[in-house]
Amino acid sequence: MKPRSKRMMLVGGGVVLLVAAVALVLSAFQQNMVFFHTPSDVMEGKAPRGKTFRIGGLVESGSLQREADGFTVRFAITDTAQTIPVSYKGTLPDLFKEGKGAVVQGSLGPDGQFRATEVLAKHDENYMPPEAAHALEQAQKTADTVSQ
């Protein structure tokens, strides 16, 4: 083989592999994006059924209940306008508290209950997850427009 055609083979092979790699990355990206929705979005039916997404807001005061096993819990996430019941099995993060902000990831069951697979840990007592803050803000905005 001539050096020139060898070089073309190398470049051609490289390009094919690179295209394959990029295709892999983009398709994996497409499949694994997790969207965030506010409780109001979910109530309006904007959230996908049977697909993983995140919701955030405040853990409604007085909503936390435990089942007998001690680690299956139910609570409600609210953006002050709408409230979504959530169930979760596992240990809650240290800073999970009623009345504080939280973000949960999971999917919506047919009964309208959100089955969380993950409750996101916060790292600071006074810190509000940005998604949760966003949800509260959206609900506030909607409330303002309605009252006008």
Add this chain to the structure above:
Amino acid sequence: MIPELGHFALVLALVLALIQAVLPLVGASRNNQSMMAVARPAAQGQFVFVTFAFACLTWAFINSDFSVQLVAVNSNSDTPLMYKITGVWGNHEGSLLLWAMSLSLWTVAVTVFSRHVPQVFLARVLGVLGCISVGFIAFMLVTSNPFDRLLPGAAEGRDLNPLLQDPGMIIHPPLLYMGYVGFSVAFAFAISALLSGRMDAAWARWSRPWTIAAWVFLTAGIMVGSAWAYYELGWGGWWFWDPVENASFMPWLLGTALIHSLAVTEKRGAFRSWTVLLAIGAFSLSLLGTFLVRSGVITSVHAFATDPARGMFILALLVLVIGVSLLLYAWRAPRLTGGGSFGLVSRETTLLGNNVLLAVVSASVLLGTLYPLFLDALNLGKISVGPPYFQAVFVPLMTPVVVLMMFGPYLRWKSDKVGTVVRRLAPAGIASIAIGFGTAFALDHLTWRTVLGLCLAAWVVLASLQLLGGRLRERAGASMSSRLSAIPAAWWGMWTAHFGVGIFIIGVTLVGSIDANLDLRMKAGDQAEFAGYSFSFKGVERIAGPNYDASRATIDLSRDGKPVAVLEPEKRVYRAMGMPMTEAALDIGPFRDVYVSLGEQLPEGDWVVSLHRKPFISWIWAGCILMALGGILAAADRRYRRLAERSAPAGAAQHAV
């Protein structure tokens, strides 16, 4: 008074950094000896003042001087001394000071150990490092002065974030910063090479030990951070593909590509412009990491800054560094033609393949990390990209890297025959496939991920052992000790680091596939059987730590009736912040860790207890340690010192490896 002295020292350091940035660069372009000669003393003086400033801040922390804002927010008089000291960098301002100090430490090291580098070249290197230093010290003085006073002073401090009050946090930030900042040296060498138009193998040889040293620090820093997350966050995971982890992992990936590409540039003169581009990329990703972590765009335990001015400053710095260096590259790189040619089957090809793959992996991690931030910044919705994406990308892209990694050392430079190499490696390849499937079957865990991981691990280990055997047979007849000592340190470094990758893969695969977890409620006197062990819950007592109150459970761990360990997981509440913290208890072993953490206390008085068995997790750390050790061996190779002494012409070192 002392904080003011520290502040003043920082101002002086900035002045010296400016001198170090401007005079040597101007001197180098005009070939003015006396201007270039300023570089060395300016860099050393700057180091003295930055270190003095750091000492002043440390003094304020040790003496709990709560009239300094930073101390009042990040320390407490009850905080143990060790954590008062780590509090110095457990915050935004102090960590920047640590960044600046690492930079001046690297710079001084360059002035001391690079005497063999021609003056013009070295002046440019120090000048570039001076520019970076100006940027960071100015950043500190303008937006984040660590010595800001709080008047009147607070009576008591708010204490350091409890998550950071951990032995791992003593060494994680300094190691990681030494790694991040170390790539600035590789960057400075690359920029000087571009400026001087001297793009031969020499600069690659000068730059190589520095780059490897930075990579070693980064490897060790990431490992310690991962180990900390494992035992401190209380859920037993060791890597979460969290943006802050990715921020350190991206420069690592590109840095790994860089040290391999530097090897080709040094030995064969090939990949010249690619190597320069990688050096620019690795340092840019280090800066990007600093930006992501420090600007508050990502919310995590690392994000201290909430002031948008700070984020903008780092972003501007980042744009400036990347923009200027890429412009310079675009201007100069077209001159970088030629270099050693190589055939389709050669060591160069495997290294090129791995370089491209590592760059693609970095880019895909970058995409997953930045895309959600872009969408959010443009108000296009909030998304997150979790571990499933990174795993889906990382595993298929890294698999060929690991396969090629073992072919490389078997192939000759320039050109080799496919047949010979395949014949030599075929037995190891077949054996590793058999071992992979066999082990997965024996573990009763035949998933493609487990099989793939085990095959790759077996492949690395077997091919490494065969490589070592072959190397030792080369000098048949000589005594074993002379055969071992005939192998240069750089070769041992390569071998150890690659072997470490195999050990690492074993750990990752087995933890990922056969770890076990059980959550249950327990009260005093309860016993639980899990993963072949029995856990007997003795009870919970209240104890008072220096700056926290804790509930400490006592759990007797036994196997087949024989006691193994007493585990004492804690639930702490740190007094100053009122912040709860889970402190897991571990029984660490070579083949498995038993990991117990305490969840909430239920209203009836029982506790939620989380039990984990983590098989082979220590192998993950061992693999990382081997990789870092390999780097140390490679950087310590005699020929770099010999070169320093003789300033030998290019090509003299070609026979060393």
